[in-house]
Amino acid sequence: MKKIFLYILAGSLCFSACKKDDDVETYVEPEDIAVQNNYDDQAIQKYLTEHYLDSQGNIKTFSSTDPADDNETKLSAMSPVTLPSGVVYIIRNGAQPDPGTTIGATDITRIMMKSQTALAADNDGNVTFISYSDFFNTIDGTGSPLIDPKFYYIADQDPLITAATTDVAKQKNYYMIEGFSEALQKYKAFNKADDENYNLQGVILVPSRAAFARDAHYNYTGYSFRNRTFIFNFQVYKTEARP
Numbered sequence: 001m002k003k004i005f006l007y008i009l010a011g012s013l014c015f016s017a018c019k020k021d022d023d024v025e026t027y028v029e030p031e032d033i034a035v036q037n038n039y040d041d042q043a044i045q046k047y048l049t050e051h052y053l054d055s056q057g058n059i060k061t062f063s064s065t066d067p068a069d070d071n072e073t074k075l076s077a078m079s080p081v082t083l084p085s086g087v088v089y090i091i092r093n094g095a096q097p098d099p100g101t102t103i104g105a106t107d108i109t110r111i112m113m114k115s116q117t118a119l120a121a122d123n124d125g126n127v128t129f130i131s132y133s134d135f136f137n138t139i140d141g142t143g144s145p146l147i148d149p150k151f152y153y154i155a156d157q158d159p160l161i162t163a164a165t166t167d168v169a170k171q172k173n174y175y176m177i178e179g180f181s182e183a184l185q186k187y188k189a190f191n192k193a194d195d196e197n198y199n200l201q202g203v204i205l206v207p208s209r210a211a212f213a214r215d216a217h218y219n220y221t222g223y224s225f226r227n228r229t230f231i232f233n234f235q236v237y238k239t240e241a242r243p
Contacts, residue, residue, distance in 0.1 A: 026121070026123060026130075027119050027121045027130060027131060028121075029226075029227060033209075033213065033214065036120070036208060036209075036227055037086070037207065037208070037209050039120035039121065039122060039127050040086065040120045040207035040208055040209065040229050041086060041207060042120065042127040043118070043120035043121075043127055043128055043129045043229065044088055044120075044205050044207060044229065045076070046127065046128055046129075047075070047129060047205065047231070048074065048075040048076035048080060048088070048205075049074050049075075049076045050062055050074075051074070051075050052069065052072035052073055052074055052075060053072075053073075053075070053078070053092060053200075053203075056198065056199055056200060057092055057095055057198075057199055057200025057201065057202075057233070057235070058114065058139075058200060058233060059075075059114070059203060059231070059233045060072075062074075075090060075203060078090050078092070078093075079091075081186070083179075083182060083183065085178075085179050085182060085207075085209070085210040086179070086207040086209060086210055087179040087180075087182060087183045087204065087205065087206050087207065087210050088204070088205045089183040089186055089202060089203065089204045089205075090202055090203040090204075091186070091187065091201070091202050092200065092201050092202050092203075095199050095200065095201040095202075095235075096187070096188065096201055097188050097189065097190040097191070097201075099188070100188025100189060100190065101188055101189040101190075101191065101238075101239055102185075102188060102189075103184055103185050103187060103188065103189050103236060103239050104185070104239070104241065105153065105181065105185060106153050106155075106241075106242045107153070107189075107239040107240065107241060107242060108147075108148045108239065108240050108241075108242050109147075109148060109149070109152055109153075109184075109189070109236060109238075109239050110145040110146070110147050110148075110194065110236070110237040110238045110239070111138075111145055111146050111149065111152075111234050111235070111236055111237065112138055112139060112144075112145045112146070112198045112200070112234060112235045112237055113136060113137070113138055113139070113146060113200075113232060113233060113234035113235070114137045114138075114139050114140070114200075114232075114233045114234075115134070115135040115136050115137065115230060115231060115232045115233065115234070116132050116133065116134055116135055116230070116231045117132070117133050117135055117223075117225060117228040117229065117230050117231070118130065118131060118132045118133075118228065118229055118231065119131045119227060119228055119229075120207075120208075120227075120229055129229065133221070133223055134221070135220070135221060135230060136149070139198065144194050144195070145194055145237045145238075150175045150176070150218065151175060151176055151177045151180060151220065152176070152177075152180065152181050152184065153176065153181060153242075154172055154175045154176060155242070156172075160175065160218070168215075168216045169218075173215070174215075174216065174217055174218055175217070175218045177206055177210075177211045177212070177230060178210060178211075179204075179206035179207070179210025179211055179230075180204055180206050180211075180230065180232060182210070183204045183206070184204065184236070187201060187202055187236060188236075189236040189237070189238055189239040190235065190236060190237055190238060191238055192237040192238060193237075194237065196237070198235050199235065200233055200234060200235045201234070201235045201236070202233075202234065202235075203231070203232065203233055204230075204231075204232040204234070205229065205230070205231050205232075206229060206230040206231075206232070207229050208225075208226075208227045208228055208229055211225060211228065211229070211230050212225045212226070212228070213226075213227070214226050214227060
């Protein structure tokens, strides 16, 4: 009988723990998009206090148990800049090209990056990012820069647009993450070969309103980007003017 009671208690605790985990991951879309925008801004600020950059510029999460990262600098203390669109960008000291090449709005870009999307949600008064998913990760993937991504720029003559069968797919904003394009032009490009090692030069956080918000968008990864904030950790290896 005592063993049965212990099994029931253990099962009960397991259920409670599972339920708590499920609650943490719960996302309910706010009816008012202004509420989502506010959640995005709050979650971005929280993210900046919970993360730092390692020696190669990779975003890392502070550990609550390992003191090894106690002296690392929070992203929030690295002079983040907030644009009127809500986009936040950080230019990493000591990791910029000198003199570098100005990045044009229509340039062909070669970018080494790790990028994710996440939902900003309010769970019992705690607004934070949940439901992270990968976007593009060339560092842990091919090890080569991403060449001319459509989410940075797409031309009117691009086959994706000219062959589109719906009106929405004929629009540039169906493909482009406008907040990313806006912020990337605040940096300068290197002139590095594709096989050179990386030293990431910055971070860009694009709230959903500066990405796809609740609009239809191109199917980049098989997942919906509705209400999702984008987090980019990158280095621009090279740019060239588009012919």
